[in-house]
Amino acid sequence: MSDPAGRLNIQLRRTPHGFACDIASTRPVAASGLFRGRAPTETASLLPLLYSICAKAQASACVGALDHACGMDPDPEARRLRQSLVAAETVREHLWRILLDWPLLLDEEPDRHAMIGTQSLVKRIFGALDSDGVLLSPGCEKPTSSRSALAEAASALADLTAERVLGLAPDAWLERVTTLGAFDDWCRSVETPAARLLADLHDSGDGRLGHTEASPLPDLDDGTLAAELRGPEAAAFVARPHWRGVPRETTPLTRYADSALVSALVADQGRGILARLVAQILETVSLLRAIRTDELDAGSTAPSDTLLPAGVGLGRADAARGLLVHLAEVDRGRVAEYRILAPTEWNFHPDGVLSSALATLPDAEETLLRRRVQLLVMAIDPCVAFDLVIP
Template sequence: MSDPAGTLNIQLERTSRGLACRIASTRPVTAADRFAGRAPAATAALLPLLYSICAKAQAFACVASLEGASGRLPAPAVVARRQRMVSIETIREHLWRILLDWPRLLGETPDRATMAKILSLVKELFRLSDSDGDLFRPGASSAALDRRGDARVLADLDDLLARQVFGAPPNRWLDEVRDGGSFDRWLGRVDTCAARLLRGLLDADEATLGQADVAGLPELRDADLIALIDAPEGADFLARPTWDGVARETSPFTRRAGCGLIRDLIDRHGRGLLSRLAAQLLEVALLLAEVRRERADEMPTPFLPPAPMMAGTGIGRADAARGLLVHLARVEREQVTKYRILAPTEWNFHPQGILAHSLAALPDAADDVLRRQAELLIMATDPCVAFDLTLSEPRA
């Protein structure tokens, strides 16, 4: 089977009215149709292998859509354990950016050694959370968690992040860094790569770069999602989704914009680069605090899929690292007849979406400066696929 990821082609053009941004995608948004004709269990097993970026989030949305289409209601403990694994995966994805991509944007060497240790720890957390490897199977039951081993691995992860990212244990960082003032003090006393990058944005007067007035995606009802995805023009919606006729944003920034620290940074620096990168950093610490809770009844109330809106049709949602991920499944006689995926990339990298507006808002500059600032904004929006960035002069 072909690679389902595709690429993004991002072009910045200088015009007499400023910068213009064009985004084109080769992502095959209806590629999930390949699951038609398969049994639900086979679909749940195969899909995360093919959609390997954020595979746990893909598995979460997949199994929820299949269980909904089949009329199954999973136990709350099962949903909580699945959500825990998605949270661990999101931590890993954010740290990949923070430890590998953020140093490159500073002209430094990516911290591959620390990232390798994190990958090993995350793999172990996955194993401890799903020792039998069937947690994302439709109708799965929740296995017992090795709490002693889990606590040990989380302690090792805390130690790594205290040294290499936060300059303090993540829980203590959450307690101490609550607003713009404490954030500034943290930047002044810590010398991790994350702190250097964010401090450098302030020092270079780049904290406000890329401000754009694109509203966040509201809570969508299952019935509305089914109607949009399942319509005759559903493939067009999957490729360039809009809500109420306009592009929307779904991202760590929209998830955390209501937190005290991010609200304060928005008040100080707007909805630009610094606030967006800080939201990714904050989410790492917040999700670690959630994951650290040992019992399912201490986890946030898990989302339980409602009864199907129509017989044989299910919607699954996951708060993936880059935003809301939605799967739609139709099942008849224990066979998938239709499968569709709506990924956050299509919202955030829409031709009129948040990245396009953010890049068009950049001030014109020399090519090297403009490229660096554009790459910062692309990393802050965080594509899950490869991208090409080109700069061009006005057409003759």
């Protein structure tokens, strides 16, 4: 059978002008049609069952869209706690890559033990943020959280990240590693696989590979997004989204492009593999601090002031791989339409950032070429398995 979660098929071709790339996706982008005809509460309870990998980001965008469509204004505390849930999930997703996938690129064993610890601590953070399990239900008014349990679990996760990834406390890393020189010192003085991989990419020059011009997804308001997601071309838009004719990028690199470290790396190395992997580490460390200090920035998920038609709602979440958007239309207590616009459809668009990045790769023998392609795909980070076909 085909994989029900969908896969990406990424095929590289040699042309007289270098490489060209074909990307085909079997991701089930129309699956959200399943919610048509269901009540909002049933939709909010079914959706995380189905989309259980980034369940918090999905459920948060879902409840945001349903609340909005039903004319409910969520409690600000509920909104803040939902954002923390999504942040903790993003930390877990990035740590999965860093602990399990990055060591493979050094021909080393994945750090499964640390990942088991990460999963358990993130689960404790979820429990502390949502003690009663009502936070992701439509109309949630009185969420309960435990600050002491949150502080304990988040601090343990920071310790784990210090030991297995950074070699120093996350807060100290954030304060210290803000320049090229400090980054260089850090990745040469620390023995974790993450630091060694980044040093290796820097020294070999492979960190520069895959540079593309910036084409970030702009901060579109609710009305603009809703018009695309409700228009006659909505089904095609969620499968192959573009803005003003260009497939845009929404990744940790676009979210952290203005930070001192990432902008210095981009200026020195371009928007290649190294800048992308460092943006993932920087996001992990920044969110770990934000969860502990309660200083999450609403960023691109802040509700916009645009007035949508009655019964229409939009929800957003800064998911690990980029901006996730849900649109719900509710009519007489039933979902009439439901659309999900996921970051992988932007970033792995056939003419999107991965495709452009792969086209810049220099020709090389197959083993080296395959490693570089895998590095680039991992750095842009799809949310499904992928197959590579290398010429």
